[in-house]
Amino acid sequence: MPVPKQRQLTAPGKLLLFGEHAAVYGYPALGVTIPRNLSLLAEPAGPSSPLELVFPTLPVPPETAEEFVKYLEAVATSEGIQLSPARLTVTSEIPVGGGFGSSAALCTVLARRLAGDAADLHTVWMLAHRLEHFFHGTPSGIDTGLTTLTGAHAFRFSGIGPPGRGTETLPTAVSVQLPESILVTGSIPRTRSTRELVAAVAGRRASDPEGTGKILRKLGSICEEVIQNDGLSVGEFAAAASAAQRLLAELGVSTATLETVIRAGIDAGALGGKLSGAGGGGAFYFVCPDEKVAQRVATAVSRHIPDSGTVLTVSTRS
Numbered sequence: 001m002p003v004p005k006q007r008q009l010t011a012p013g014k015l016l017l018f019g020e021h022a023a024v025y026g027y028p029a030l031g032v033t034i035p036r037n038l039s040l041l042a043e044p045a046g047p048s049s050p051l052e053l054v055f056p057t058l059p060v061p062p063e064t065a066e067e068f069v070k071y072l073e074a075v076a077t078s079e080g081i082q083l084s085p086a087r088l089t090v091t092s093e094i095p096v097g098g099g100f101g102s103s104a105a106l107c108t109v110l111a112r113r114l115a116g117d118a119a120d121l122h123t124v125w126m127l128a129h130r131l132e133h134f135f136h137g138t139p140s141g142i143d144t145g146l147t148t149l150t151g152a153h154a155f156r157f158s159g160i161g162p163p164g165r166g167t168e169t170l171p172t173a174v175s176v177q178l179p180e181s182i183l184v185t186g187s188i189p190r191t192r193s194t195r196e197l198v199a200a201v202a203g204r205r206a207s208d209p210e211g212t213g214k215i216l217r218k219l220g221s222i223c224e225e226v227i228q229n230d231g232l233s234v235g236e237f238a239a240a241a242s243a244a245q246r247l248l249a250e251l252g253v254s255t256a257t258l259e260t261v262i263r264a265g266i267d268a269g270a271l272g273g274k275l276s277g278a279g280g281g282g283a284f285y286f287v288c289p290d291e292k293v294a295q296r297v298a299t300a301v302s303r304h305i306p307d308s309g310t311v312l313t314v315s316t317r318s
């Protein structure tokens, strides 16, 4: 009988470019993967060994890992998949906690292990989406879509209205060609969680349906214009980012520190920039025309980033 071999599976992190918050109300979203990977090393274990998931370099408490293994086993059972005993070791270059999709990347590599080599991407994405429910009670499917499909993709939900969150529904994904540019991205600590920020926007919408609805609609149209413009220039891409940032600030999800960071990046030569993800701190990105400007922007922005934060550059064509 052949001896099962060690296997390494990897998936990238992601950056949401447009559509945050508006996506909760059914508008489209657009994101891109970043060249920072999470890896899963699978070492076969004896038939009586339990399935083990370990995170030697990541801040994951062992109890959470154990709970997640139970969740993973339940998903596998419900799919009729037999999990072979193994020790699964997870390592990652993806900055944790900044909205760069480390949990989605973890779900993607595990979904690929569950689904097997012959599985199509949609099957892997669906399984990753199911696993992502462990980390985010009602994921939209965007993060796992990006980490599974890789590259730049737009996501559309069926019609305007809350998408099928917490269900098995996935949005539809369309591959998008972004203009050649360098993105400087990073993150600062968050003052509020995604859940709190989404709830704050819902509260604002309940007390001011017209004003909030208008902002969400405009965020939706900016994203739609970027998706539909095949010949989008770097300048248009950057202007769309800055316009979305103004709307997100109006929505109340930016912070004084984010605004300072964004100002610093623009002053250093970025053509545009915005927060990425839920806001309240967290991730941001700038659109830069070339490496030289990107380096200047990264240096200027780094001065405002605490040691626990991150700054990295990403080519839209990498």
Ligand code: PMV
Pocket (backbone or CB within 6 Å): 016, 019, 020, 021, 022, 023, 024, 098, 099, 100, 138, 139, 140, 194, 198, 276, 277, 278, 279, 282
């Ligand atoms: O918290 P993040 O960075 O994963 O982004 C959340 C994006 C929101 O639109 C605010 C919420 C969502 O589920 O779409």
